[in-house]
Amino acid sequence: xxxxxxxRRATQRRPVADERPAPESWFAAIGVExxxxxxxxxxxxxxxxxxxxxxxxxxxxxxxxLGSGIPSFQRIFRAFLxxxxxxxxxxxxxxxxxxxxxxxxVPWPVLxxxxxxxxLTLVTWFAYRRAGGLGRLPVRLNRTQWLGTIVxxxxxxxxxxxxxxxxxxxxxxxxxxxVLMAGVLTRRRxxxxxxxxxxxxxxGEAWREAARGADLGVLMTQAGLVASGFFVIAILAGEMAGxxxxxxxxxxxxxxxxxxxxxxxxxxxxxLHHGVLVVDRRGKVRAANPAxxxxxxxxxxxxxxxxxxxxxxxxxxxxxxVRRAFAEGQWPAAGREIHLKFDSGVERVLRVRMxxxxxxxxxxxxxxxxLFLEDERDVQARVRQEKLAAMGRISAGIAHExxxxxxxxxxxxxxxxxxxxxxxxxxxxxxxxxxxxxxKRIVDDVMEVAPGGPAAAAAVxxxxxxxxxxxxxxxxxxxxxSDEHSALRLNLPSQPVGSRxxxxxxxxxxxxxxxxxxxxxxxxxxxxxxxxxxxxxxxVTLSVASDGAPIPPxxxxxxxxxxxxTRSRGTGLGLYICKELCERYGAxxxxxxxxxxxxxxxxxxxxxxxxxxxxxxxxxxxxx
Numbered sequence: 001x002x003x004x005x006x007x008r009r010a011t012q013r014r015p016v017a018d019e020r021p022a023p024e025s026w027f028a029a030i031g032v033e034x035x036x037x038x039x040x041x042x043x044x045x046x047x048x049x050x051x052x053x054x055x056x057x058x059x060x061x062x063x064x065x066l067g068s069g070i071p072s073f074q075r076i077f078r079a080f081l082x083x084x085x086x087x088x089x090x091x092x093x094x095x096x097x098x099x100x101x102x103x104x105x106v107p108w109p110v111l112x113x114x115x116x117x118x119x120l121t122l123v124t125w126f127a128y129r130r131a132g133g134l135g136r137l138p139v140r141l142n143r144t145q146w147l148g149t150i151v152x153x154x155x156x157x158x159x160x161x162x163x164x165x166x167x168x169x170x171x172x173x174x175x176x177x178x179v180l181m182a183g184v185l186t187r188r189r190x191x192x193x194x195x196x197x198x199x200x201x202x203x204g205e206a207w208r209e210a211a212r213g214a215d216l217g218v219l220m221t222q223a224g225l226v227a228s229g230f231f232v233i234a235i236l237a238g239e240m241a242g243x244x245x246x247x248x249x250x251x252x253x254x255x256x257x258x259x260x261x262x263x264x265x266x267x268x269x270x271x272l273h274h275g276v277l278v279v280d281r282r283g284k285v286r287a288a289n290p291a292x293x294x295x296x297x298x299x300x301x302x303x304x305x306x307x308x309x310x311x312x313x314x315x316x317x318x319x320x321x322v323r324r325a326f327a328e329g330q331w332p333a334a335g336r337e338i339h340l341k342f343d344s345g346v347e348r349v350l351r352v353r354m355x356x357x358x359x360x361x362x363x364x365x366x367x368x369x370x371l372f373l374e375d376e377r378d379v380q381a382r383v384r385q386e387k388l389a390a391m392g393r394i395s396a397g398i399a400h401e402x403x404x405x406x407x408x409x410x411x412x413x414x415x416x417x418x419x420x421x422x423x424x425x426x427x428x429x430x431x432x433x434x435x436x437x438x439x440k441r442i443v444d445d446v447m448e449v450a451p452g453g454p455a456a457a458a459a460v461x462x463x464x465x466x467x468x469x470x471x472x473x474x475x476x477x478x479x480x481x482s483d484e485h486s487a488l489r490l491n492l493p494s495q496p497v498g499s500r501x502x503x504x505x506x507x508x509x510x511x512x513x514x515x516x517x518x519x520x521x522x523x524x525x526x527x528x529x530x531x532x533x534x535x536x537x538x539x540v541t542l543s544v545a546s547d548g549a550p551i552p553p554x555x556x557x558x559x560x561x562x563x564x565x566t567r568s569r570g571t572g573l574g575l576y577i578c579k580e581l582c583e584r585y586g587a588x589x590x591x592x593x594x595x596x597x598x599x600x601x602x603x604x605x606x607x608x609x610x611x612x613x614x615x616x617x618x619x620x621x622x623x624x
Contacts, residue, residue: 073185073245077141080181084153085125087177088118091160094169109163117156124148141185150186150194153178158201172202172226179230183237191234199227275373281326283309283319286368295350295373298342314342318352318371325354325369337376349376399443406443410436442573458585460611461503462496463540467532470510478518487518489526493533497540498613501585509578509589513544513604516574520548520602529600540610545600550593559591582606 091114099111141149154175161171175198182194206219269276275292279285285305293302296315309319317338325331335353342348353372413436417429471490472482480486514528521527529545551559562576575589582589587608594601 073241076184076241080149080177080185081121081125081128083177084121084149085118087174088114088121091174092118098169107163107165110160113156113160113163117152117160120152120156146186146190150178150182153181154194154197154201158198161201162205175230176233179234180237183234184241188235188238191238192231195227195230195234198230199223202227273378275371277371277373278305278368279309279322279371280368281322283322285309292371292373295348295375296340298344298346298348314340321352321354322369322371325356326367329356331356335372335374350374351376351379396447399447402439402443406436406439410440458500458502460498460500460613461506462613463499463501463532463542463608464492464496466503466506467510467530467542468492470507471514471530474511474514485525487521487523487525487527488514489529491529491531491533496613497532497534498611499540499585499587499608500611501587501608505581505584509581509606510542510544512574512578517544517546517548517602517604521546521600522548527600534610535607536610538610540608541605542608543603543605545594545598545603547600548602550601551591556591560589582608585609 095111095114157171157174157178160174164171179191179195179198182191186194202223203220206216206223209219210216269287269289272289272291275295276287276289277285277292278287285307288302288305290301293304294300296302296318298314309315309322317340321336321338331354333353335351338350338352340348340350351374353374355370355372357368357370409432413429413432417426417433420426420429468490471488475482475486475488480488510530514530517528524547527547529543531541531543531545533541535541560575560579562573579589585608587606589604589606591602591604594603
């Protein structure tokens, strides 16, 4: 038999091992999902210290209130039903044992009453379980439930007390069960009515015994004291039940507020641009927002928390920094630089700032620190943007002040040119005029960098006609023929394509790209290509490509930065202004090197939002 039972015991034990609590969220206990997962190991126990009970109190309390899904009233009612079953079985077993041992005579009405009560309690219990009614009970007992439980108990225990012989088993203490049940599960008036019914029953029994010759005063005194105890039990039970209901309501309200606050905290942390890691003393990451998972990975996102920092060789500097911070108990407010080197060859420099949680108990093992991570490239880019913004404001002010003396110089040079008689004088005035025009272009470029009007004021234009007009005008100005021998090659759609863009601004962007492309192109037929094509239903792409030498990588990264130019006489503002103008209308501009099968490999392309042309309203485009 032991061999047969052994596999069964093993089978019964296996689910216990498989039912280990799954990793839970910090906020899962209060109903907030999709957060950083935390397993039980992260609430660590290193063998010398016990896990902090305070850290688990909220989880246990929330599980008890929200996880069960059954209010306190229903749980108490279920407990009373179970207690009735236990009492009924104990009564029946006690009477049967007394009858079997023959120690005292058990009247058959008492034995039958105990058996009937035990059967009735079992039937009530199984009926509620089979109907699933335990989880759907109202907050108060209805008439049927009240009659089937409290009234039945009062009648049963009172009848047993009246039928039991004097000197035998005393059934009066059992009347506490219906009185207590009425005090907890019914209104105070009903509970007092039950206590009064029991009191009248006891007084009637005392009067009956007095009629048989017993001392009436003693019996009445005993009945009065017991009855007063029943009244006290009913009142106290009602007060405790009311307090329990109020505290449960307050707890549910607090948990709802905590759930909302946790949801807000999770949203805020997830949307932060800075990386946030919550790490314990052992280096276990307890929480990590998407930005942090992106920063500590060479590509894509790192795995969700929890995870130890020692699990990846590239994270070892972070783990050492955490151990050092816990050992020293402090960290510089400005943070420290930490270098991460990945196996793929990617090296990342992080600015790490730390903040520690305040421990309520010095011996607590739940000490945590919060790491704020920033990629040094992002820090430098932000500083560079701030410098550029400040420089742009200063440059705009200087350019505005230059305009007036520049106009005076141009006017004075024009007057001098009228009196220039010798070739040398005319050459000097021409040099002054050329440089004045160059300064005017620089001033115009600097002023163009300043924010312009809202893009919403621009109308939807027909890009097909507008791009064709701009390209033809530019080719005419550059002296290019309009046949197949031209260096400019147009590839435009046959149907109108609409987008919201100011025609003058688009002309400036396209002319700048055409000038740059033609300057570096070979000049052969088709060396400069302009291609306009819808890219799906949402966007339209305009590209300008040339067959010049590919742009070196060290130059490509600075293409759209201000004041960067490969020409000695260039201002370095052309592509930067193009980018600024595109961003006003929700468009983007970028560079890419096309494949070797393309003749024109250097391609600058604009991606604009495609919009429908209004047939009833005239569109803004220029005629060729």
